[in-house]
Amino acid sequence: MAGEIREGFKFTMADGSVKGLGVDDDGNLYWDKKPVEIKQRISFGWIVNSAAVVAALATAVQAVIDVLQFYGVSAP
Known part of the structure; x- marks a missing residue:
């Protein structure tokens, strides 16, 4: 529990009422102190999973290129 x-x-x-979004120690989500149920x-x-992997790899490659350019390393 x-x-x-x-x-x-x-x-x-x-x-004018105030509502809150919270989390308990087990990571369960609560809205206004009531559990949020995912049905x-x-x-x-x-295809979507593959696109996410390709996007993540492209982002990592771009980050490496930007770091190399920052430190003045150029391509041969």
Whole structure:
């Protein structure tokens, strides 16, 4: 069962009430001190997963290139 709920964000609603978004010690999400239930698990297709991997690799390569350019290393 949930331990202490730590509120990370507080929101003032249009009616003036204050609601909070929090997390307990087990990582469960709470809205206004009530547990948030996820009814359906989200899964992506292989194309989306592949695109995410390609984007991550391209970002890493670009980061290496930028570091090399920063330190003045040039291509042969």
